[in-house]
Structure formats: C-alpha cells, structure tokens
Amino acid sequence: MNAIEINQITKVFRANRNKLDITALNxxxxxxxxxxxxxxLGPNGAGKTTLIKILLGVVxxxxxxxxxxxxxxxxxxxxxxxxxxxxxxxFPNYLTAEQTLKYFAKLSGVNHSNLNERIDELxxxxxxxxxxxxxxxxxxxxxxxxxxxxQAMINEPELIFxxxxxxxxxPIGRKEIRDILIDLKERGTTIFLNSHLLSExxxxxxxxxxxxxxxxxxxxxxxxxxxxxxxxxxxxxxxLPNIYSIPEFSSYKITQENDHKLSINVGDDDxxxxxxxxxxxxxxxxxxxxxxxxxxxxxxxxxxxxSRGKE
Amino acid sequence: xxxxxxxxxxxxxxxxxxxxIFIFFFGVSSFVLLLFSILFLTISPESFSDITxxxxxxxxxxxxxxxxxxxxxxxxxxxxxxxxxxxSVSNFIPLMIEKGSIDLLISKPVxxxxxxxxxxxxxxxxxxxxxxxxxxxxxxxxxxxxxDWDTSFLLTIFTITxxxxxxxxxxxxxxxxxxxxxxxxxxxYLIFFIISPILASRETIFTFINSNVLKSISEFLYYIIPQxxxxxxxxxxxxxxxxxxNYEPLITSALLMVIIxxxxxxxxxxxxx
Numbered sequence: 001m002n003a004i005e006i007n008q009i010t011k012v013f014r015a016n017r018n019k020l021d022i023t024a025l026n027x028x029x030x031x032x033x034x035x036x037x038x039x040x041l042g043p044n045g046a047g048k049t050t051l052i053k054i055l056l057g058v059v060x061x062x063x064x065x066x067x068x069x070x071x072x073x074x075x076x077x078x079x080x081x082x083x084x085x086x087x088x089x090x091f092p093n094y095l096t097a098e099q100t101l102k103y104f105a106k107l108s109g110v111n112h113s114n115l116n117e118r119i120d121e122l123x124x125x126x127x128x129x130x131x132x133x134x135x136x137x138x139x140x141x142x143x144x145x146x147x148x149x150x151q152a153m154i155n156e157p158e159l160i161f162x163x164x165x166x167x168x169x170x171p172i173g174r175k176e177i178r179d180i181l182i183d184l185k186e187r188g189t190t191i192f193l194n195s196h197l198l199s200e201x202x203x204x205x206x207x208x209x210x211x212x213x214x215x216x217x218x219x220x221x222x223x224x225x226x227x228x229x230x231x232x233x234x235x236x237x238x239x240l241p242n243i244y245s246i247p248e249f250s251s252y253k254i255t256q257e258n259d260h261k262l263s264i265n266v267g268d269d270d271x272x273x274x275x276x277x278x279x280x281x282x283x284x285x286x287x288x289x290x291x292x293x294x295x296x297x298x299x300x301x302x303x304x305x306x307s308r309g310k311e
Numbered sequence: 312x313x314x315x316x317x318x319x320x321x322x323x324x325x326x327x328x329x330x331x332i333f334i335f336f337f338g339v340s341s342f343v344l345l346l347f348s349i350l351f352l353t354i355s356p357e358s359f360s361d362i363t364x365x366x367x368x369x370x371x372x373x374x375x376x377x378x379x380x381x382x383x384x385x386x387x388x389x390x391x392x393x394x395x396x397x398x399s400v401s402n403f404i405p406l407m408i409e410k411g412s413i414d415l416l417i418s419k420p421v422x423x424x425x426x427x428x429x430x431x432x433x434x435x436x437x438x439x440x441x442x443x444x445x446x447x448x449x450x451x452x453x454x455x456x457x458x459d460w461d462t463s464f465l466l467t468i469f470t471i472t473x474x475x476x477x478x479x480x481x482x483x484x485x486x487x488x489x490x491x492x493x494x495x496x497x498x499x500y501l502i503f504f505i506i507s508p509i510l511a512s513r514e515t516i517f518t519f520i521n522s523n524v525l526k527s528i529s530e531f532l533y534y535i536i537p538q539x540x541x542x543x544x545x546x547x548x549x550x551x552x553x554x555x556x557n558y559e560p561l562i563t564s565a566l567l568m569v570i571i572x573x574x575x576x577x578x579x580x581x582x583x584x
C-alpha cells in the first residue's frame with residue numbers, strides 16, 4: 001500500500017516577457033510505501049520543494065497527477081490526515097506556542113476533548129514546554145523549528161512532509177529530531193523528508209531519491225544505493241606480495257592500497273572465491289573481507305556531476 | 312465549510328487586534344465617549360435652552376443639538392475611521408501570501424475560498440466592533456441626555472461597516488494581485504478620497520464641460536467604482552434622522568462587493584505560491 005503515488009508530474013513555471021520558462025519537474029514519477037521514511041535529495045533548485053508544494057496543493061502541476069493516502073491531491077480534505085513543516089515557515093508572531101498549536105489543530109479538524117493534553121505532550125516532546133506561554137516573536141530559529149515540528153504532528157497525521165526539518169537546529173536538537181522521526185516511524189507514520197543534510201537523511205531514511213533539475217536520477221533503499229556489490233576490500237594479517245605480478249589476477253581490477261589492504265572488482269561469488277584461493281595459495285593470511293560501501297554523499301556528488309556532464 | 316471560515320475569521324480578528332492601530336482606534340473611541348460623558352454631566356439641556364430665543368421650543372432644540380452631535384461623530388468616523396481601518400488591514404493579504412505562511416495555511420484541510428472568506432469576515436468584524444462601540448456609546452449618551460432614542464442613528468454602524476466591507480474587497484483583490492500593501496492602500500485611498508467624490512458630483516461637473524464621451528466614461532466609472540461618497544451621504548442622512556434614503560448606491564455597492572470579492576477568490580484559487 002502506497003502513502004504517496006506520483007504519476008508523471010511536470011511543472012513549468014511560465015516566465016514573464018524576455019525570460020525563459022522554468023521546468024521545475026519533468027515527467028516525475030515516484031511511490032512511497034506506507035510506514036517508511038523517504039528522503040528526497042537534490043541540490044538547490046532541483047525541484048524538491050516544488051514537489052512537496054504540488055502534493056499539498058500550494059502549487060498546481062502543469063501535467064500529471066498524484067495521490068496521497070489513496071486520495072487525489074485535488075481533494076483538500078485529505079490534508080486532515082497529513083502534517084507539514086515547510087522550509088522557513090512563519091507563524092503568526094502575536095501568538096504563543098500554545099495558541100499556535102491550538103489554531104493549527106482546529107484548522108486540521110482536531111476535536112477539543114483532549115487537545116490541551118495533546119499540546120502539552122507535543123511541547124514536551126520537542127522540548128518547548130517552558131516556552132508554552134511565550135509569544136513567538138521572541139523565539140530563536142531552532143525554537144521555531146521545534147514548534148514547527150510539533151505543529152506538523154498536532155493532528156496525529158498518517159503522513160508527514162518535512163522540508164529541511166533540522167535547519168537552524170543545533171547538533172543535540174538534530175539528534176532529538178531524528179529520534180522523534182524514528183519514533184513516528186515505529187508508530188506507523190510515513191515520513192517524507194526533504195533535506196540538504198545527506199548524512200542525516202542516510203541515518204534515518206529507509207529509501208531515498210535523488211533529484212536534479214526536476215528529473216529523478218536515482219531511487220532505492222539506502223543500502224542499495226550505498227553498496228557497491230562488486231568491489232571487495234580484503235585486509236590481511238601478513239604483508240601482501242606484489243599483487244600486480246601475480247598472473248592469475250591479470251584479468252581483475254585490483255588496487256593495492258597498502259601492504260595489508262587491497263580492493264578487487266569481481267563479477268560474482270565464484271570469482272571472489274577464486275581470488276581468495278589464489279591469495280591463500282600465495283600464503284596470504286586473510287583477516288577480513290568487506291563489501292565496499294560508498295556514503296550517500298559520495299553517490300550524490302557523483303550522480304550530480306554525471307548529470308551535469310551529460311548536459 | 313463555515314467552521315473553517317469561523318476559525319480563520321477569529322485569527323484575523325486577533326491579528327487585527329494585535330495591531331496597535333486598532334487599539335488606538337478603540338482608545339480614541341473610548342476617549343470620545345468619556346469626553347461626551349463629562350460634557351453631558353457638566354452641562355444641562357437647560358443651559359443650552361438659555362441661549363435660545365423663547366420662540367424655540369426646548370424639545371426641538373435638544374433634538375437639533377442631538378443631531379448635531381451625531382453628525383459631529385459620524386462624519387469624521389466615516390472618513391477617519393475608514394482611513395485607519397484600511398491602513399490596518401492593507402497588509403493582511405500580502406503577509407498571508409508570504410512564503411512560509413501561505414504554504415502552512417494551504418497545507419491544512421481548508422479550501423482557498425475559505426481562506427479568503429475568513430480574512431474578509433475577520434477584518435470586517437473587527438471594524439464592525441470598533442464602530443459599534445463608538446456609535447452605541449454615543450447613542451446611549453445622547454438618549455440619556457436629550458431623550459433622543461432614534462434608532463436610525465444605530466443604522467450608521469451598518470452603513471459605515473458596509474463602506475469598509477466594500478473597500479476591503481478592493482484591498483483584498485489588490486493584495487492578491489500585487490502582493491503589495493502599499494499599492495493596495497494607495498489605490499483604495501485614491502478611490503475613497505478622490506475618485507468617488509468626483510464621480511458622485513459628476514452631474515455638477517458636466518454642467519461646465521460639454522463632452523458626451525467624458526459623460527459616458529464617467530457614468531460607466533460611477534457604476535464600477537465603489538460609491539463611497541454616496542454611502543457617506545446615506546450615513547449622514549441616517550445620523551440626522553432621515554430614513555427616506557436612496558437605496559440605489561447600497562444595491563450597486565453590494566453587487567460590486569460580490570463581484571470584486573469573487574474576482575479576488577478566483578485569482579487566488581488559480582495562483583501558485
């Protein structure tokens with residue numbers, strides 16, 4: 001069951017005279033399963049925020065369609081089951097945290113009976129209880145972000161969109177926000193995360209998509225995207241012989257990184273076992289064999305560079 | 312539908328109240344009421360009668376004084392009160408459609424129509440409360456002092472609020488189109504203080520200018536531009552106790568109000584934010 005289904009959405013911002021139209025999204029399709037944390041990555045201007053805005057009805061798609069929780073995005077009533085934290089959000093600054101949450105709760109159709117308890121619970125969760133009665137105009141950026149997160153959760157949504165949720169938050173606050181997201185996921189909430197902080201996305205997301213100039217470059221689980229299945233790192237306990245002089249290895253792509261470490265590119269398990277046999281034959285004591293992993297950041301940079309190179 | 316409009320109106324009402332200018336309006340109204348209370352307590356109707364000739368009956372003179380006070384209140388209230396009110400609400404829409412603010416609002420289960428109606432009713436309610444406070448206060452003071460309990464004076468609450476409601480639709484439309492509170496305010500003031508009075512006296516003007524083209528243009532403009540001068544005349548008539556009113560400006564203004572607000576909603580519904 002999918003929480004989000006996006007079908008071939010294109011968004012073209014029509015420019016004024018003497019300027020070019022901007023294609024923010026180009027035939028973009030994506031599905032997000034219920035209960036997962038999905039991270040959307042991309043450089044500035046990739047179309048990430050436009051995509052969220054289209055899904056929430058803030059911006060209209062030029063072509064294509066999408067469903068949220070199995071309802072078309074044109075049905076605004078579905079938003080009572082959705083939470084949203086926009087980037088650089090602005091709350092009415094004459095309200096307190098409590099009044100803000102009450103106002104957005106009412107707009108989201110939350111009933112009155114347990115609203116005060118819910119507000120106290122959320123303010124405690126985002127560590128804002130002591131600021132409950134303080135007017136928003138006195139808040140720092142980090143506090144605004146925490147309140148924004150509480151606001152996004154006020155209606156106990158099944159699906160939450162978070163646009164740069166840790167923007168302006170200190171490292172401890174970021175960790176707390178990550179913990180909240182993991183807790184929400186455990187309760188079955190689907191989270192759509194949009195962030196520049198790749199390491200954070202990597203830490204919490206089940207799946208990610210990389211977007212550039214409105215086009216989907218790559219999509220998959222974090223594990224799938226960060227694992228280079230064919231490259232193995234072999235660490236030895238004794239000093240390696242000169243690998244490049246062994247004729248059996250001539251058909252492999254081998255890199256000897258130091259006296260105790262080499263990396264090798266093989267096609268399948270048989271080839272890996274063959275390499276191990278050859279190493280053993282040359283009296284190499286193997287200590288560890290690891291599949292080489294790339295960080296999400298490395299993948300991201302290489303994909304964006306590739307896509308720019310193709311233009 | 313109505314619940315959302317009510318919640319949004321309430322927030323707009325609160326937003327208006329958070330502006331110092333509405334507190335100022337309220338303070339000025341309270342000061343005027345206090346001033347008249349002191350004046351009425353210290354001066355008796357007889358002392359007014361003393362300065363009249365014997366041929367003028369006391370009751371009739373009291374009524375004249377009462378009407379004078381009512382006009383003294385309603386004429387500046389129509390001009391000054393609406394000036395302050397328009398100034399105060401002119402940034403409601405530009406602030407609302409700012410990035411980070413509009414996204415939050417639209418991401419809630421409310422339609423764009425409800426958002427505009429909420430802003431409209433909330434702002435109008437705030438002006439209504441302020442005007443009602445002053446007019447009802449003066450009406451009670453005059454009633455107690457001069458025994459003039461003519462309810463037609465109370466109807467000025469509605470005509471002044473109606474004039475605001477009409478101009479406010481223009482402020483909303485211009486706010487959506489231009490995203491500028493300054494432009495909304497200037498254009499509205501221009502219509503309120505200059506264009507409408509000129510068009511209201513077009514017949515007098517055209518006794519001096521003999522151009523059929525200009526006549527037709529001014530006649531056309533008269534019906535498509537808020538007739539605030541006519542509403543001002545109706546307000547003054549009601550304050551003077553004259554109930555035989557010309558209803559045509561009320562009807563055309565109501566139609567214009569609906570047209571402008573509908574246009575604002577249609578444009579707002581189609582826009583990307």
